[in-house]
Amino acid sequence: MDGQLHVDRPQIAILDFGSQYSHLIARRVRELHVFCELYSCLVKGEVLRKNQVVGIILSGGPNSVYAKDSPHVDKDVWQYVAEKQIPVMGICYGLQEMSHTFGANVAPGDKREFGKAMVRRAPGHEEDADILFKGLPAEFQVWMSHGDKLHTLPEGFINIGVSPNSEHAAIAHLEKKMFGLQFHPEVTHSVGGLTILRNFVVGVVGAPTDWDMADIAQEFIEAVREKVGPTGKVVGAVSGGVDSSVAAVLLNKAIGSRFHAVMVDSGCLRQDEGAQCVERLKNRLGINLHLVQAQDRFLDKLAGVSDPEAKRKIIGNTFIEVFDEESHRIGECDFLLQGTLYPDVIESISYKGPSATIKSHHNVGGLPERMKLQLIEPLRELFKDEVRALGMALGLDEESVWRHPFPGPGLAIRIIGDVTREKLDILRQADVILLDELHKHGIYREIAQAFCVLTNCKSVGVMGDGRTYEFLCGIRLVSSTDYMTADWYRIDWEILARISTRIINEVQGINRCAYDCSSKPPATIEWE
Known part of the structure; x- marks a missing residue:
């Protein structure tokens, strides 16, 4: 059993050729309230035939279609497209793949085209171009990223868009409802890109715009009930984060007390986090939640350990031990709840995705084989913002739904060097002040992730008439939509000054603050 709650509804199938932007195509289509799924570009026609595919998008990719080992759409997929008259749109490599398949000449261009470019409707085909470009000005900005280009048109296709470097920047076969774009409408640099996707997905394909969490929450509940059955029991770890909280609420509404939620307090949680999670999930929402107090067990094992990877492994292995013990205490369960989200799935099924990644999404980081539990992954089809929307539809409070991500360890x-109870107390106090000020100034939800770091560095300070020698506290605020990339948040300096002043004055053990203004890449969001 694969753990997925299969969604049986009309879908846009996105065939991934290894583009770094493939997940963004899926993201943009979902923004249109249209359900879509990402498949490897090597998917067999028989797989698509089993689903309600109403339209297909071919992604970009790093290869050249004429190269010997380049990936190509399965012939049976093209046969399926012809049989069902399914509209297709190719993006960048996808345009070249479609054109190459239908006999056009794809070859290197005179120069590589990367970055912003201006596209306009092709002369003589302005009205035809409106099938994709309706609602856009005569000339609009797009994002190009290609070295190869289309030198001739496939039979039956016409030009509908041109750019200074691409005479075939957009093409169309109106009868077959096939379209190609040399640029990337899915990235924000393509002004009007979402309009183009809407014109194809909703206008040409006619895909239903009913993918709305408020309307389909009950469908998810019914799917869980069907999968678990009338007597099945589910055990799952809850961290207090949005993903596990939404999954817990969903399971509770579906099967009630047959869902056993376990939260493990490792001693490395934020201030009063365990008690707050119990209050929100158990006391307010009636979830069958047990909080395991295991602080001493974790912190004793972490004593003297400074290497970040060693800390992660110790915490991960100890969590597995505690969770396994709790599972035995609960008794026989049939399913294991896992909070897999769609970005995890995308990483696994991507044309370039390693098989090792697939396994890592299906064993919860190494739970013992002897547990013999079948997986249940109710959020597997969803992006992070869709999980939040589902949480709101299920009645979860805004504090839980909009909580920033918090690392498993x-x-x-967030303590550089060894972990001690004293350092944890210092960091908790600083963290409380930071989050309090962000909420007070109404900017918490503008920020993707916010936290303090207790560095392993001490510096000299002066407080009153006395000398201090205390820790440097790092402050990290980032903006991000997908957490694959992130930029440092441009906070108002007066707010930052208030945060710094409060931390230094109120937290004994810190006498200096520094603001982290590095982006990802080259830095990571977390320091360790």
Whole structure:
């Protein structure tokens, strides 16, 4: 059993050729309230035939279609497209793949085209171009990223868009409802890109715009009930984060007390986090939640350990031990709840995705084989913002739904060097002040992730008439939509000054603050 709650509804199938932007195509289509799924570009026609595919998008990719080992769409997929008259749109490599398949000449261009470019409707085909470009000005900005280009048109296709370097920047076969774009409408640099996708997905394909969490929450509940059955029991770890909280609420509404939620307090949680999670999930929402107090067990094992990877492994292995013990205490369960999200699935099924990644999404980081539990992954089809929308539809409070991501190892990897109870207390106090000020100034939800780091560095300070020698506290605020890339948040300096002043004055053990203004890449969001 694969753990997925299969969604049986009309879908846009996105065939991934290894583009770094493939997940963005899926993201943009979902923004249109249209359900879509990402498949490897090597998917067999028989797989698509089993689903309600109403339209297909071919992604970009790093290869050249004429190269010997380049990936190509399965012939049976093209046969399926012809039989069902399914509209197709190719993006960048996808345009070249479609054109190459239908006999056009794809070859290197005179120069590589990368970055912003201006596209306009092809002369003589302005009205035809409106099938994709309706609602856009005569000339609009797009994002190009290609070295090869289309030198001739496939039979039956016409030009509908041109750019200074691409005479075939957009093409169309109106009868077959096939379209190609040399540029990337899915990235934000393509002004009007979402309009183009809407014109194809909703206008040409006619895909239903009913992918709305408020309307389909009950469908998810019914799917869980069907999968678990009338007597099945589910055990799952809850961290207090949005993903596990939404999954817990969903399971509770579906099967009630037959869902056993376990939260493990490793001693590395934020201030009062365990008690707050119990209050929100158990006391307010009635979830069958047990909080395991295991602080001493974790912190004793972490004593003297400074290497971040060693800290992660210790915490991960100890969590497995505690969770396994709790599972035995609960008794026989049939399913294991896992909070896999769609970005995890995308990483696994991508044309370039390693098989090792697939396994890592299906064993919860190494739970013992002897547990013999079948997986249940109710959020597997969803992006992070869709999980939040589902949480709101299920009645979860805004505090839980909009909580920033928190790493599994917790504060242990926000303390540089060894982890002690004293350092944890210092960091918790600083963290409370930071989040309090962000909420007070109404900017918490503008920020993707916010936290303090207790560095392993001490500096000289002066407080009153006395000398201090205390820790440097790093402050990290980032903006991001997908957490694959992130930029440092441009906070108002007066707010930052208030945060710094409060931390230094109120937290004994810190006498200096520094603001982290590095982006990802080259830095990571977390320091360890």
